[in-house]
Amino acid sequence: MFKFELYKKAKDSKARLGKIITDHGEIETPIFMPVGTRATVKTMASEELKKIGAQIILSNTYHLFLRPGSEIIKKAGGLHKFMHWDKPILTDSGGFQVFSLSDNRKITEEGVEFRSHIDGSKKFLSPEVSIEMQNILGSDIIMSFDECAPYPASYDYVEKSMQRTLRWAKRGKDFHKNSDHQALFGIIQGGMYKDLRKISAKEMVDMDFPGYSVGGLSVGEPKEIMNEILDYTTDFMPENKPRYLMGVGSPDYLFEAVERGIDMADCVLPTRIARNGSVITHRGKLVIRNAKYKEDFSPLDQECDCYVCRNYTRAYIRHLFNVDEILGPRLATIHNLYFLLNMMENIRESIRGDYFLEYKNDFYKKYGYN
Numbered sequence: 001m002f003k004f005e006l007y008k009k010a011k012d013s014k015a016r017l018g019k020i021i022t023d024h025g026e027i028e029t030p031i032f033m034p035v036g037t038r039a040t041v042k043t044m045a046s047e048e049l050k051k052i053g054a055q056i057i058l059s060n061t062y063h064l065f066l067r068p069g070s071e072i073i074k075k076a077g078g079l080h081k082f083m084h085w086d087k088p089i090l091t092d093s094g095g096f097q098v099f100s101l102s103d104n105r106k107i108t109e110e111g112v113e114f115r116s117h118i119d120g121s122k123k124f125l126s127p128e129v130s131i132e133m134q135n136i137l138g139s140d141i142i143m144s145f146d147e148c149a150p151y152p153a154s155y156d157y158v159e160k161s162m163q164r165t166l167r168w169a170k171r172g173k174d175f176h177k178n179s180d181h182q183a184l185f186g187i188i189q190g191g192m193y194k195d196l197r198k199i200s201a202k203e204m205v206d207m208d209f210p211g212y213s214v215g216g217l218s219v220g221e222p223k224e225i226m227n228e229i230l231d232y233t234t235d236f237m238p239e240n241k242p243r244y245l246m247g248v249g250s251p252d253y254l255f256e257a258v259e260r261g262i263d264m265a266d267c268v269l270p271t272r273i274a275r276n277g278s279v280i281t282h283r284g285k286l287v288i289r290n291a292k293y294k295e296d297f298s299p300l301d302q303e304c305d306c307y308v309c310r311n312y313t314r315a316y317i318r319h320l321f322n323v324d325e326i327l328g329p330r331l332a333t334i335h336n337l338y339f340l341l342n343m344m345e346n347i348r349e350s351i352r353g354d355y356f357l358e359y360k361n362d363f364y365k366k367y368g369y370n
């Protein structure tokens with residue numbers, strides 16, 4: 001089953017507190033969702049993800065479609081069993097990766113022809129193929145097949161793309177047979193054009209999906225434009241259904257999204273930068289390879305109570321990165337994920353206690369945001 005319960009609306013903003021109920025458990029919102037591209041949140045075992053408070057993880061239909069392929073996942077009994085994760089899973093349609101990973105592709109009304117970025121073989125994705133794959137994966141929340149229009153893009157391009165994404169959403173919804181166990185979200189497009197956003201939102205809402213994503217943002221547009229389009233778009237989204245902003249993940253973007261009525265967000269950033277030694281702290285980001293940490297025996301973040309900050313020093317973690325030891329990226333990943341998951345817990349608390357904007361301002365001041 002799939003249900004969204006709206007607990008509370010903040011007084012000082014559009015922030016809200018909610019709970020998503022799925023076959024594999026409940027999710028308190030607002031929530032940040034760690035990204036597990038190829039059926040793994042890189043360097044993390046399932047138990048470790050649970051220990052740091054991950055309630056749901058994402059996995060990538062495009063990558064799993066290519067490797068290991070649907071046959072093996074089917075034989076494994078679905079993605080939860082295959083990757084030993086018994087909490088909720090969200091998968092994307094595969095569309096975004098096709099548009100961003102493989103450069104030679106052909107978009108038609110039917111779907112998208114492309115060449116695998118692995119072996120160059122010809123592949124085809126469509127609303128039906130994408131739903132079929134996500135049905136096999138067995139994820140609790142699945143995404144409609146959409147085109148994320150590039151930025152910048154002309155009004156005419158965005159209008160045509162948004163209309164086709166609506167037709168694709170309808171086809172996917174009609175094809176999806178397992179809607180009691182897998183909630184299919186519609187994805188609102190429309191680029192940076194408010195009138196197109198309004199049309200996309202209204203038409204998607206008319207199709208009555210159990211949840212809605214805001215797509216086509218965080219694609220290089222200025223932050224002010226993103227915030228303005230987001231603020232405008234959430235006003236057309238039903239209050240009693242989850243709202244998922246795709247591809248957003250640094251602390252400030254998460255605060256801005258929650259403030260504008262978003263319940264769910266995902267981003268590869270915290271795990272990707274961790275593997276390069278960039279660590280998120282309450283005083284901003286630090287690059288642990290920097291020589292200034294050579295004899296710094298303090299924790300990554302004085303105000304963090306994660307396993308890493310309680311047991312290891314900056315000097316030690318810098319050493320690990322310096323000699324390319326695998327434990328380095330692992331410890332940085334555990335800390336970065338814990339930092340964001342814990343920050344979201346604090347955000348939920350602040351909405352509960354009616355001090356969200358105060359918490360946001362305090363956080364920004366300490367972090368060094370404007």
Ligand SMILES: O=c1[nH]cnc2c(CCNCC3CCCCC3)c3[nH]c(NCc4cccs4)nc3cc12
Nearest residue numbers: 035037058059060092096148215216217218246247
């Ligand atoms: O309109 C969109 N439609 C579909 N997906 C989008 C995504 C991917 C979100 N992460 C999916 C995950 C699902 C499962 C595992 C892996 C990814 C976006 N990411 C960003 N910005 C961040 C960006 C990241 C890279 C380039 S921009 N904007 C996005 C817009 C869309």
Ligand SMILES: [Zn+2]
Nearest residue numbers: 304306309335
């Ligand atoms: Zn920490």
